[in-house]
Amino acid sequence: MRIGYGYDVHKLVKNRKLILGGVDIPFKKGLLGHSDADVLIHTIIDAILGALAKGDIGLHFPDEDDNYKDIDSRILLRNTYKIMQVSNYKIGNLDATICAQQPKLQNYIPQMRENLATVTVLSYTRAVNAAFCYFYFFLSRNFTFKQLQSILAESKRTETKVYLTLNTLIKNSELPELLDVLYQVSQTSLSSIIIQDWGVYYLVRKFFPNITLHASTQMAFHNSIGAEFAKRKNFERVIMARELTLEELRIISKKSRIELEIFTHGALCYSFSGMCLFSSFLGGMSANRGQCRQPCRRTFKSEEKEDYFFSLKDNQQIDIVPELMKIGISSLKVEGRMKSAEYVNRVARAYRMVINDPNKLQQAKQLLSFDMGREKTSYFLGGNVSNAITENPFIGIHIGEITKTKGTEFSFTTSEELKQNYRIRIQPQNGMNSKAIKLKKEYGFNEVESGGTASLNFTQESFSKGDKVFLIGAPTEKFRTKFQLDGKRLNLSLPTKKKQNILNKIGSGKQIHFDELFIRINSLRWLRKLYLDKFDQLILNLTKSEWRQFDLRSPFMRKNIHKFIIELPKFIPEDDVSYYRDLCLNLSRQGIKNYMISHISQKLLLPIGIRSSVNENVYTLNDAAIQFLKEDNVALYIYPFEFDYENLVAGKDRNGIVPLYFYPELFHSRMPVKIDKSDSDGYSHFEDRDHSFRKTVRDGITIVIPEIPVSLFQYKDDIHKQGFRRFLIDLSHVKPSQNTFNRLQKRYKYSEAEQPGYGFNYKLGLS
Template identity: 55%
Template sequence: MNKPELLLPVGNTEAFFAALEGGADAIYLGLRNFNARDRAKNFALNQLQALLKESEKQNKKVYLTLNTLIKNNELSQLLDTLYLLSQTTISAIIVQDLGVYYLLKKYFPQIPLHASTQMGFHNSIGANFAEKLNFERVILARELTFEELVKIKKKSNIELETFVHGALCYSFSGMCLFSSYLGGMSANRGKCRQPCRRIYQNNAKGKYFFSLKDIQLIEQVPKIMEIGISSLKIEGRMKSAEYVYRVAKAYRMVIDNPHKIEEAKQILQYDFGREKTTYFFGQNVKNAITENPFVGIHLGNISEISKNNFTFQNNHSLKIRDRIRVQTQDGMNTNALKIKELHHIDESTTIVSENHNFTVNDKVFLIGLSEKRFKNKFSKDGKRLQTQMPKRQKQNILAQIGSIKTPKIFTIYARIDSLKWLRKIYFDNINYLILNLPKKEWADFDLQNPFLQKQIAKLVLQLPKFISENNIGFYKSLCLLFYKNGVRKFMISHISQLDALPKRNDITILASENVYSLNDVAIQFLKENNVDSYIYPLENDAENLQKGKDRKGIVPLFFHPELFYSRMPVEAENPFSDKDYEYEKVIKNNITRVISPLPTSLLQYKDSYYKVGFRNFLLDFSFEKPSQKRFNRILKKFHNSTAEQPSSNFNFKNGLN
């Protein structure tokens, strides 16, 4: 049995040395731009070079994360970064954006590529498609069962990487819009503000409905090793060096000695994460949500406070330089501090500290130990690199990307998520109808119906964002059935679904907003892969859209964005709210979607978009109650270029960060 690679996160220099000391085979890290952990310290260029030199000495691999979505005004800086990386000995680059992939493959083909979990690969079609694109490795979605992992491995040849330890996002990675919706801080651009860790009010009670426990698969490592997974990944680029060392040591122990699971579990007791779950690897995910979204070991509650100290019941042996966190009773505020002075009396501990406005019954958590220190400086910086691509070379590349051509035909796309809408829509008033139906409704869709046969040229079959391994056959057959009955337009919701469509020359392929076309280079990739049209991302902003050369995409003007898109069920009843907004959950195909009942309406900007060359527009009636009156109202406002109220404009005016 081949041993898998043990891959550790590194957010700073100390964590790098901790990973090596703990037994990592490889580490992954980010520079100070274009990575999905914007809040981690990350690395400067001179540090990267020194780190690579040290890694080579110890025969360790280094993967660099470049796994965010890129805006049009960032393409020049992106090219500089790629040019710089091409001068290094980096082992691979981890990417999300199809534009980043395109530039690397075309202009820097010598650099190996890994498909980030942000790309959303989750089945064997995806794994095999990634191999066709010459990715070296696919980092699979965290939401897969062990049985699905086995099937994907059997049906594919590409290297597979899976997460085995660390924090979990509630939504599928790459499919979360919640943070972006709350103020433009996009999870897809490394700026997530963790809405899944918030309290939400439901029936007058506050609860952490979406806060997942941390995944821990230490007991499952021998099974994962048996099926031949290439790399076991640990999450945590914002975690301490101590965490990196401890988790590396535990998983190294089990990889090398599978019978030492219990000993490894003892080490992991002090990773200071949240409660643990095996998530979809286990048989039951009902216990995967935690009521405490914070990390650490609960020591006790404050029993007494004086001017410069506080006391709490405690049966742990705390030391100077240990780190603790004090959490208010309502869970809304926390303060972290390093212990500088303490006194043990019986079972109580008194900590001397400046006054942080703590109160009696506030909870005290242990979040770090002082017992081990790691090197935090490199012996030498690496050689200086050329940080900018030659001007002419950059200009030539950018000149080859995209072109400004205004489409000749004005086109209205409508989208529905229920068969009930078919009786409410006037087909004469739209050009195309996108069918994004739940799986159970397809059986009732009568393609032989004379009325539908008359409209067959207007129908677009959309595939869902997530297709489990067991459902691949169903959706392939569905596409073929629609093709045989005259449908020639198909919309993919993941780039790999190109391989699920009928292999025919007369079909038109469209891409949903989930196949991100945030920049002109990503659009270039889509065009070169036979995608005829594409919906621009819902979290886009006006400046980015208009700064791009492309005008052939579909501009979404009315929609309810799926803020969360998750395989994980939740208890929340509709509606529920945070301090600012109200939300609802909608379950389709066993996927939980969280939406705002308030639509996003950009209808008032239709005329201004038309003036700058856009001709294709989307009115998405998904999550709306089927109503002829509602359809007519939105269509009228579209033609008049007037806003629907009340509504949101998402990031359109305030910007995508």
């Protein structure tokens, strides 16, 4: 046992915040210092470092280093705690005294205790060793709440945290059942729920405030304003987008007042999470509702080649774990959905090994070499994405090819040792319908060393010479598959009267009494082709280079300035945050007062006194999400592009903007891909078996759209009869033409079909 003693003094001055134990205490003066000058935490840091004989706070976090300017001292404490972990020590007891006559601190002490306990005990020790429980609401009932209670009882015994994922979008018809689920969650000891839908957020904060919230990566938080917005909305933690660089993450962590979590291992989606419409477009199976058909793993064909254009290697960040700890990341996440227990165990052990002792990196990497995933990439965090696309989208280790077949028998030479109960997968040369096989004696299998020949007699399927063989499972130990059902009994349904009372409070049936038509353009060339008197408002979604050309000084522009809505992009990298804040400020000073944001956190970029709206990327699939936006002073909102008629009319709301014509952005990605040379309009063309597509790049973002637009003009009158009065014609990705505008405007006016055109999910339905 070691004992450390710390002591710290800071001067009280005006115009500084008073921060003690991570709590912002209202007072006329604050503490002067290079960081946030939290003397309580600084004292604890010195005590820990003193006990370890590791110097003092000034040695590790010098006040001449700008990286620590105004930094939250809890980040410094978290980093100090990790130094202690590496030395294999833990805190047994912590006692601190604050000497001050003013202000009175008694009411703030409980929060100080909680802050200190969270930083010094719960972060890495429990987050990575947590029991990850995935519950896909309405979509696949992986376990019951009775089983969940058993897991919670087990977690209490093993001192781990349990998180429940509700990171899916909710339809209007599902709101009553959602309330029952939240009611059940509120009775448990779950550490947190992970959410995607702002409607879920609204219901939790309004009616179940005891539930702790984490923001899913599906919410697409990707910069410091996003992290700040989440903090202001009382999230405990944000799971950041996978597409960030290490430098971006370092800056965000430095600026953030909220816990940050990142994905460090597992499968990667080509599109930003929460922005993919490809699976939904192919048949209503929405990736945003956990139903992804993995179109990025398909082969596509261009004029020059056929390949896996969008299939990414698996994420692996084991090399930078020490750096992630250093910059203050609170939690490392392993993507383990639909993975085996042996995979989760192996990967968690590897990352825990490096967290505890960075010198064991090579040993950990050896463990990960048998995770049975795809090839690995360090992706954007590693600073090089040039080789992130894989030629083999399938999981497993390639161990050989079938060299001989005879009837139902086949054999192959294996590059890895094979034992009973290992699992292999045979991949036919045509790439279709692979088959997984568990190696058993009944198939005539005998254990074989690396370099030996394995033979099987598998009567259920026939294979051919040259078919590839992959090792996909090598169990080394058995895992429990059942828990004793001994958890606390829950009330399963929210009382009917209370449920109805909540549902009555969300959504409004009020309707506007006049029609409004919105036009969106993504090129300034459209301004010369439009008749602005034929519609109500013009949404401008431009690239940075076009914003620099945007000139409001002409009489035509001044006359129509009230019609312009400035739209911000879906992804704003950290380096561009200041650019877009300045852009909005400059345009507002020139008279533009209407702005449309693609992420709700972008409200923090807008100047005071403007009118903010949200586009289809801020999902309004249910009345609760719309209620949240209204109470957050959002003026207008576009319904999601993947909406269906049944859900649209099931809600009370009738004031959103219904998209009638658009090219849905199926992929929206930071990852560059090479297909063919672009045409004169900047598009590359490719296809699969059933559809043709186009790819373009705007401000570094790769966008994939179908060759044929979605057109719902023929349903406009029916939608109008249901009480909807606001409509959108999106001319993004349409070649500027006065004839095209006139034709589409006529289709809108007379509710006529535009051919060719897809119906998307309008009639098919959204799953």
